[in-house]
Amino acid sequence: MVLRVVGKRAAGASQVVKNNQAKAPTTPRQSARSEATSDGDCEFQSRKSERHRTFGWVEIEPGLEVEALEPTDVLKEHGVPxxxxxxxxxxxxxxxxxxxxxxxAILLIVWFLLMNLSHELPETIQSIEKAIDFDIAENANFAFSSPLYMGHKNYEDVNTFADWYSWMRVGFSAIYFPMDASVSEGAEYSLGQLTFDEASTYLQHNRKIGDVILTQQRLFDSDCSNPLVSNALSLNCRSFIGLDLRLKPTELDVSQSGKEFDENADPSKTTTLKYLMEFPQVNVSQQLEQLEQTRWLDNSTYRVKVSFMTYNQIYDVLTTTHIHFMFAISGHIFKQITHRSMKLAAHSSWESWVFEVLFFGHITVLFVCEAFEAICTLREHRYNVLRAWKEYWNFWNVVDWVSICLAYAILITWIIQCVEQDAISAKLEVWEPSARAARDFCEELGAQRGCEGVSPKHLEWCTLMATNNMRCGCAPVGGLCQDSFNHSVGWSCHSTCCKDYLGLHSLCRSSAGYGSTACDQAQSYDIALFTQVEELGYQIRSNRWISGFYPVCIMMRLFKAFAAQPRLAIVTKTLALAANDLTHFGIVFLSIFFTYVAMGMAFFGREVESFASFDRACLALLEALMGEFSVEEMELSGRPVAFFFFGTYMMAAVLLLLNMLIAILMDVYGQVAAGSRTSxxxxxxxxxxxxxxxxxxxxxxxxxxxxxxxxxxxxxxxxxxxxxxxxxxxxxxxxxxxxxxxxxxxxxxxxxxxxxxxSPDIQISEVISTMGKYFGGQVAPAVSPEELEDISRQMAGCPPTRGALASSDVSDNSVQQAAEGLVGAGISVEVLLKAAGIILDRHEPEWSETSRAQVTALRHVISSAELLCREDKTIMMCQL
Incomplete structure (x- = not known):
């Protein structure tokens, strides 16, 4: 047993080479070891030299191959390869x-995290959007009952065209277009109509921007899949473009299909609930009743989107809300609410500037470093592009350049987003910026450039407004647009000074009605503004997708930094070393996994929605691997089928394959971790x-x-x-x-x-000590101290008292003959380990000279026995 453990790494010179131990010729600085002999000592003259098991270039006496050598001594006497x-x-x-x-690498992800949080504002935006969701889902009710006047249905209960009109007229209009101030239950008094400012506010702190827009996508005529039956029944077939509604779409599906919906919407069916806050006397019910009477919804309706826009001045967040009603060809009506929110002032605080400078500055430094490295590689290969290309491009350099390119892609999309946000913010400003207002004002007076050519009467006001950042404020007075900067001058300005949102709506409000030219201009302005916000929403979504995947690049850069430090590279090395086994395991796992996907779709596809399509079935089985599953849904196809499918899948995928995956990783992990302990x-x-x-x-x-x-x-x-x-x-x-x-x-x-x-993974002293304790209780009869002393002398190479080595002819200095002599003397492995156990169990912090000699003798015997056992494995000692 000992021989097998020791012989694992300690063979001759050929094995040393296999273990990548350096083997060098003897140098003049290597001193030959010789031992002085005396009358009481055994002499092994001119012993053959062997290679040290650790320092393979060091020649050492036979039997001392595992002797511990101090690195300082090796350096002085034998050098270093x-x-x-x-x-x-x-x-x-x-x-x-x-x-x-x-x-x-760690700071890079810190800068990115802080910058992304300052851009996205997840807490603020989610707070606003969830408040709107709750209000629409819980407060926009219809189907009221008397006498409690409790609405029993919400937008999820819209299942017919009549329900949609009821919800719009009774539910949605009541929360978005209130006319009268609400009072407590049972109150017999009225607080009157709401003021314009009160009617323009939604959920207390959100200002309504523009109108409520109703958009419709319709089906178009197409060929029938079975024209014989369709013609026999006098049926017309229709098809659609865009979102597939055979199964309930997710919020992401609906949101991503928004642009496609706008492109395929029917312009003739696009309408608005007009200017209710501009003209409170107009009742929304009348407009909705007119839509119902003209059958705005019919069998060709595929999707309807109810859209409105609000602005929260406290958070400076503009939000567009879309309430989607999707009329599936199967007859079911799916409902979904989506939002697009953005902060108009992209850099409202100095922190956002700081985080952007730190992140993109860091990326620029990486770009310069990588470019310099590429140039150095090119110069090193004497500007041979092909050889430099092959030398430079490795996995980690690819990671670096991908992270740099994606970061600059984020920068470009962010700049575009900021420009668009500033443009939208300018359209919503209460007053036009001073420079543009001054230019418009002066151009109305006939000036071509700045305030040049303006009459002295107008020049003073024009110059003052331009130099002091004053703005052309316009307020409707008697149907005219007068400046509010200084009423005393009495100047009347042209409507170009009122081309902002508030100015146009002020003119509309002061006009004769919502059919006036001023109101038409305001409506066109609102639609253009809404379209611009929607386009910016798609840009923001693209930026979010790039930003969402970018942390993967940062993670890979962290792995690059970890790879050169063995203690940190355990995970990456484990995956790299296990890649071959994981590939074969993946083939087996995916084969079984997709087999169960097909089985699940066959068994439960018609009853369970999570198995109705390939992607849903894959996701359901992956969730089952992590413990998320619903056996109750599977039981819809029968308990025996559910038991068979679920039971066999748990046995094969979870109990067998998943544990095999863990076993593969842990096996390699143990090897990597063991190797990293020495680092x-x-x-x-x-x-x-x-x-x-x-x-x-x-x-x-x-x-x-x-x-x-x-x-x-x-x-x-x-x-x-x-x-x-x-x-x-x-x-x-x-x-x-x-x-x-x-x-x-x-x-x-x-x-x-x-x-x-x-060095060997297990030290010789540890093996001998442990095995000595194990065999100690099995040796009978017990070895006396005299026998142990005799054995020690034999192992130390001294003349034996019992002639143990008498039969050994060592005159030819053969190590093999010395080993045969020890075996022939009857020194069994049990006795040998018993002696070693006693010696090592009783050692002091500093061993005596006798103990050292005995331990050295043990190493002599074990090394010599190894040489013997390689010659003849039938010896009993070698079999032990």
Whole structure:
């Protein structure tokens, strides 16, 4: 048993090569070991030299292959192979770069998060949109009953054309177009009609912008799939463009189809509920009754959208709300509410500017660094584009450039969004900006440029307004548009000074009625404004999609920073090493998974909505893997079928495949984690960076990159794979200015790291101690102290008292004969381990010379026995 464990990594020179241990010729600096002999000692003269199991270039006496050697002694007496030293230095350089880049990678996602939050305002926007949703779903009721006057139906209960008209007239109009102030239940008094400002407000703090727009998409005539039956029954077939309504669409489906809906909407069916807040005497019920009488809804209606726009002045958020009624060809009416919200002032606070500068500045620095690296690669290959291209493009550089390009795509879409938001904000301003107002005013007076050519009477007011950022305020007075800056001048200005939202609606309000020219202009202005807001909504959605996927690039950049630090790279290395097994597992898993998808659609597709389509069935089975499932819905097709499908899927996918996936990952993870334990921790590398930085500041440290560069300039790239043994003086000669202390420390650290990576996983002393305790209680009869002492002397190579080694002829200095002599002496593995257990269990912090000799003897025996067992495995000792 011991021989198998020890022999795992400790064979001869050929095995050393297999384990990537350096093997170098003997150098003059390697001193030959010799032992003085005396009358009481055994002599093994001219023993064959063997390679040390850890430091493969070190020649050592047989039996001492596993002897612990101090890296400092190895460096002084045996040196270091070039590739060992350079591999260590390059690893330190990469690890140092990774630690230095880690804060930058983390800061990148911090800047992006803060910038995205300042752009999106999720808390504010969701608060406004949820309030509108609740009001429409809970307060816009119809089907009232007496005497409690309780509406029993909401928009979800709209199932016929008549229900839609009832909901619009009784439910929606009551909450969006109130005429009279509401009073408490049972009150017999009236608070009168609402004022214009009160009627213009929705949900207390949201200002109504424009009209309520009713848009309709209709079916068009098409060929029937079975014309014989259709013609026999005198039926006409219709088709649609856009959203498929065979199953209930999600909010995202409806929102994404908005642009397609607008493109295919019937202009002749587009209407507005006109100017109710401008003319309170007009009743919305009359307009809706007229639509119902003219059969605005009919069998060709496919989708209806009720749209309105509100502005919250406290949060500076403009919101468009769409209430969709989708008339499926099957006869079912689906309902959905969607919104598009935006903050008009994109940079209302200095924080948003700061976060954008930090994020895009960070991206610009990355762009410069990557461009410089590409140029350096091109110069290194003497401007050979093809070779430089192959050298430069690797996985991590692709990640860097994708993250840079996506970031600049976000910047471009964000600039476009800001420009559009400013344009919409300008249209909604109460007064026109001073420069434009001054220009319009002066142009009305006949000026061509600024205030030039204006008469002295008008020049004073024009100059004052332009220089002091005054604005042309227009208020309807007697049907005219007068300036409100200084009524005393008595100037009347043209309607160009009232081309903003409030000015146009003020003129409409002061006109004869909603059929006037002024009201037509206001209506056209509102429709153009609504269209502009919708177009901006699509732009914002594109920006949100890019911003939503961008964190994946940031995550990959984090993995790049983790990859050079072994303790942080456990996850990425685990996935990389397990990629082959995961690929084969994925083939098996997907085969079984899609089989159950097809089975689920066949069993439950007609009864359970989650299995009615391929994508829904895939999502349902993925949720089932995570524990989210509904057996009750499956039981609609019968309990036996549900039991068979659900039971076999849980057994195959969850209990078997999912656990196999965990087993594959954990198996590789254990190997990666075991290998990373010998590497430096993140904190240790941080300390090394600070220590080297402090020494560099004082001039005692040469950068490791400079050491590698200058060494390779002299010895060439071949030294990266060379087993040539070098010493401190060699490195100092190749790197001028290198401090001896630094050279010794770095080369010693290289040996320490090499020893940790190439030492046996289980120490010999641990194996002997553990097995000694195990066999200790099974050895009978007990070994006396005299026998143990005799065994110790035999193992130490001293003359035995019982002639244990008498039969061994060691005159030819054969290690194999020495091992045969020990076996022939009857020293069994049990007795050997019993002795080792006693020795190691009783050792003090500092072993005595006798104990050290005994432990060394144990190593002699085990190493020699290994050589013997490779020759003849039939020996009982080798089988144990």
């Amino acid at each position: 070039e590739r060992v030293m350079l591999s260590y230095l390059k690893g330190e350089i990469e690890g140092e770069a990774a630690v230095k880049n880690l804060p930058a 430096e921790s993140l904190w240790h590398e941080c300390w090394d960076i600070m220590r080297r930085g402090a020494r560099k500041w004082t001039g005692e440290h040469t950068p490791l990159s400079q050491v590698v560069k200058k060494y390779m300039e002299i010895h060439g790239k071949e030294c990266l794979e060379s087993d040539k043994v070098i010493y401190v003086d060699d490195v100092m000669a190749a790197v001028p200015g290198l401090n001896r202390k630094q050279a010794e420390e770095e080369m010693t650290s290289a040996l320490e790291e090499y020893a940790l990576e190439n």
